[in-house]
Amino acid sequence: MKSNIIFEQEFKVEGGDFINGGDASCQIGNILKDVGISPDIILRLTVAAYEAEMNSVIYARRGTMYFRVSTDKILLKIEDEGKGIDDIELAMKEGYSTATAEIREMGFGAGMGLPNMKRNSDIFNISSEVGKGTKVEIVVNLPEING
């Protein structure tokens, strides 16, 4: 196998910053277009990235989004410092949300974030510590084409 070239970038996400929330996912989309990733995979990844980014904006104090593309896969790691998730199994259920009424008013907190991330990824890992924060890892595999 030939040496694996990677491109990586880290984005800071500020909790409560709804104005800039979503910018990182947008930039990730642009990078993937430059690399020539197929449209359907870009769509899966931008949707997952946006949900992850907004989770940090909505529920955490701050977070970092680490993004890496290599020739065979895309990796997205989001780590936030926040209240964490008490019951991950419950949080993964569609429609379950702990969002406040105000957040829902803004169109977020429908309880689809985590399920959406999972649906759009090939590997999805989540771990959380109450009072400290949440870690999410998303991997999307890239088909072997254009040698």
Next chain:
Amino acid sequence: MAEKKRFHSIKIDKKKCIGCVTCMKACPQKAIRIGKDRKARINYRICIECAECLRVCPHNAVVPITTKTSDLDKFKYKVALPSPVLFSQFGQYIMPEEILSVLKEVGFDYVKDGTVMCEMASKVMEEYLEEHKLPAPIISSTCPVVVRLIQGLFPALCDLIIPIEAPREIAAKGLREEISRRDKIPAEDIGIFHITPCAAKMVSINYPESMEKSYLNGAISIREIYNMMMMKLKKAGLRPKLQTNIHVQDQISGIGIGWALPDGQVRSVKHHSVSVSGIHDTIKILKDVEAGKLKNIKYLECHTCPDGCVGGPLTVENRFVAKSNVLMLIRKYHDKKFVDDYTAKKLYKEGLFFFKSKVKPKPFPPLDKNRARALKKLKLKEEIIKKLPGDNCGVCGAPDCKTLADDIVRNKAKLTDCRFFKGGTCDPNQKEGKS
């Protein structure tokens, strides 16, 4: 199907261009460069035909390519099919039926109002939205620039484009059959021309994305015929005689006239819809759609011209005045409705309005076709961006430093093109041993 040659609706007149960077800076696609010859040149691979360059050029060096009135003579029987925008160009007191009459006098054998067809399309859209709850939002297809923008920049959104053909096309199809049958004229001798507020319609006519061949023969810009129409109007003391074949008094649709403005398509639709106009706002909202932000919206109507088609680059009237004129006409004709729910359902079932083929994604070229090489170039691009001054002066002939970096890794420019580059260590051409 053999790949047809793409058609472009804009070109640079090299005699007039002085290389002043105005268009290059205005291009939302960063598709314009100023060459060593100090002339602007368009990269048609990524041009979406939005005509922002045409709007801003101080030297009239950006030329729209539309049908000239002299080309009409190629056809024995000439038909005009004006955009509803035409009705907004002659002030508040000249009514649509009068405008159609004057248009005929300019040199057409037949003039057909398209507003009723627009109303039909609105109704068919509503039926479509009723039947297709997901995915959301469905995006409008009437603006040819929006279609090209989605194909190139947001290819994953192609499936969201509403597969309903522009009313001008459906009207032209029906007209050709009708006239051919009625007057016993061979279909190919009939020339049907859209009277257009923009040159982008020429692209959808010459290089359609949703059908094999357009039903229209060309598009004449409002600018091209405005003076001729104005002369006729003046001659008639602004009270033109109504043409006999124009029995439009009761055939102008209020909903159809609304198509000249944003919201026009959906003003009558009961679904939650949003309309956006202007190229930058359109790009912005499509980014939101791509991130999945707008799933609660049912229909998204996008126009790349500011304020919709009345803001088209080839109109004459100030767009704010034109908008006011349209609103006035909508008030006057708002109760003129021609399509009831039963007819709408029938039209929808018949499928007359549907695309012949799906709009296919045509992503703009990545940094390299090979993924590994593309990644390498992406990294290199980031390195180069760091070394460039970042003040986007444009002297190098690219609109900004980022774009120059992009050009460099695509082997279209050199680091030395930047007059203010001092590092001298990051020339990829040297690095890769350009030999």
